[in-house]
Amino acid sequence: MRKCEVAIIGLGLMGSSALHALVRRGIDVLGFDPLVVGEARGSSHGSCRIYRRFNFENDAYTDLSDMAFAGWRALESASGKTILKPSRVLEAGPPGSKMVADSRASAARRGTVSGPSNGTEANAAFPAFNLPDDWDVVVQESGGILMAETAMLAFREGAEDRIVRAKAQMQRTRDGIRITTSSEQVMAEKVIVAAGPWIAPLIPGLEWHLKVTRQVVGWFTPAKAETVRYGEFPIFLVEGRRGMVYGFPDFEGRGVKAARHDHGPVAGADEWHPPATDRELEPVGATLTEFVPGAAGAIADRDVCLYTNTLKADVRTDNGNEFIIDRLPEDPRIIVASPCSGHGAKFASAIGSMLADLALDATVQPLPAFRLNRFSRFAQP
Numbered sequence: 001m002r003k004c005e006v007a008i009i010g011l012g013l014m015g016s017s018a019l020h021a022l023v024r025r026g027i028d029v030l031g032f033d034p035l036v037v038g039e040a041r042g043s044s045h046g047s048c049r050i051y052r053r054f055n056f057e058n059d060a061y062t063d064l065s066d067m068a069f070a071g072w073r074a075l076e077s078a079s080g081k082t083i084l085k086p087s088r089v090l091e092a093g094p095p096g097s098k099m100v101a102d103s104r105a106s107a108a109r110r111g112t113v114s115g116p117s118n119g120t121e122a123n124a125a126f127p128a129f130n131l132p133d134d135w136d137v138v139v140q141e142s143g144g145i146l147m148a149e150t151a152m153l154a155f156r157e158g159a160e161d162r163i164v165r166a167k168a169q170m171q172r173t174r175d176g177i178r179i180t181t182s183s184e185q186v187m188a189e190k191v192i193v194a195a196g197p198w199i200a201p202l203i204p205g206l207e208w209h210l211k212v213t214r215q216v217v218g219w220f221t222p223a224k225a226e227t228v229r230y231g232e233f234p235i236f237l238v239e240g241r242r243g244m245v246y247g248f249p250d251f252e253g254r255g256v257k258a259a260r261h262d263h264g265p266v267a268g269a270d271e272w273h274p275p276a277t278d279r280e281l282e283p284v285g286a287t288l289t290e291f292v293p294g295a296a297g298a299i300a301d302r303d304v305c306l307y308t309n310t311l312k313a314d315v316r317t318d319n320g321n322e323f324i325i326d327r328l329p330e331d332p333r334i335i336v337a338s339p340c341s342g343h344g345a346k347f348a349s350a351i352g353s354m355l356a357d358l359a360l361d362a363t364v365q366p367l368p369a370f371r372l373n374r375f376s377r378f379a380q381p
Contacts, residue, residue: 004030006359007179007188009168009202010195011035012044013148013345014337016155017352018192018359020075023159025356030186031159032168032179037152041272043196043306043338044148046217048248048257049345050235051144052089054110056102057321057343060369062110064347071349072146079154082147087230087249088115089143090122092135092291093239100136100239107140115139126234128227128294143235145251146346155352170202172331190359194337197269197308203328203336205377210339211309214267216276218284219255219301227294228256237261238291242283247295256295258284259305261342267306276302308339313374325351325370327358329378335359336372 006022008015011033022029035042053069055061072084093100107113116122116139119131131137156163166181170191179186193202200207222228230251237246247258260283281299288296312320321341328334335358337351338344344351357364372378 002184002186003176004028004186004188006190006192007032007168007177007186008192008194009033009170009179010193010198010338011152011156011163012042012194012196013152013155013348014340014351014355015192015194016152017348018194018337018355019159019162019352020155021352021356022359023162025360027356027360030162030164030188032164032166032181034165034167036165037149037156040303043308043340044152044345046303046305047147047149047252049146049148050089050246050248051084051146051346052140053142054103054106054140055343056091056099056106058369060367061347062106064350067350067353068347071353072151075151075154075349079157081150081154083151083154085145085147085230085251087143087145088234089140089237090116090126090137090234091140091237092119092122092131092137094132095134095136097136097239099237099244100138103140104138107138113138115141126227126232128222128224128233128292130293131238131291139234145235145248148345151348172333177333190333190335192335192337192355192359194355196338197306199308199336199338203334206336208377209311209375211263211311212267212269213263213265213307213309214271215259215264215305215307215342216280217257217259217303217305218276218281218299219257220285220288220295221255221297221300222250222295223297224294225250236292238287240287240291242287245284245287247288247292255297255300256288258288258295260284263307263309269306272304272306276304307342309341310339314376315379316374318369318374323370324372325354325358326366326372329372329380332362
């Protein structure tokens with residue numbers, strides 16, 4: 001039976017980043033994933049994700065954002081590829097918007113806040129918008145477009161011989177963690193489980209604290225292409241009457257990529273079909289028409305993504321949608337990485353290093369906000 005020091009189950013952005021970190025440290029590591037980069041499944045597929053330095057979800061993420069920024073720049077230097085394309089990030093909502101207030105407060109704690117602060121100023125600065133004059137606005141100058149697919153390829157560069165393209169199961173034994181595929185068995189000393197929407201069957205009990213949702217994405221042909229060009233038009237998050245909608249400038253020539261960040265209907269890990277429908281994308285198109293008319297237009301392309309979300313914790317109360325990055329309390333040889341609740345991609349370069357630390361150094365402790373023991377099923381008596 002083949003052996004390794006660390007096995008990784010799931011090689012999306014989180015798993016691939018951990019693979020990269022462990023290879024660079026000279027560790028005997030194997031990664032298992034049946035999917036190839038570019039395949040339209042899994043939480044990390046698709047070309048891009050948003051990088052926000054300041055996070056309305058929780059100010060604790062800002063330190064992680066800064067670690068990740070350094071990691072993305074290091075990956076660019078090592079690979080010679082563009083991983084993070086600089087872009088401003090505009091967040092907007094009705095007067096009193098908690099999202100805007102929390103982002104503004106997070107930014108203010110790290111320095112000054114400049115740029116448009118209301119709808120009138122935002123519309124003047126970025127003609128694609130038609131926000132109500134009294135809306136609250138905050139603009140981050142230090143955001144970016146994370147080239148997700150490019151990042152995964154860069155993480156895997158030089159580690160191709162350590163990737164097993166197969167679905168894997170695991171079994172705890174006294175001598176290690178047995179990893180089983182359809183063609184072989186491997187005995188690992190430690191295992192990192194980063195399986196995205198497929199994680200629950202691998203970690204018994206976790207399914208009670210997760211919800212997988214179907215998220216539809218569209219690319220919209222802009223009504224005024226000159227107003228949504230990359231470098232002039234920002235990434236945006238808008239809290240409209242049809243939910244929170246995010247979008248990108250037209251940096252690929254495909255149109256404006258936009259979607260709702262609010263949770264969609266519950267879905268299974270393999271429920272990627274049918275393709276996104278016009279009806280599902282109608283709230284996104286309506287929000288663009290109302291608030292970002294320069295980006296509004298016919299749907300040019302569409303996709304489906306899955307969010308794997310944590311529910312509210314029942315021991316140490318949180319609001320849900322927080323990460324899980326921790327050793328399994330009942331067996332610390334297993335490190336659980338994910339779910340990241342639809343906002344984790346931007347942190348992957350930092351999280352990969354954290355996972356490597358947890359696997360290699362028993363004295364390293366996970367961040368308190370990401371601990372499994374906030375859930376009763378994993379709390380130690």
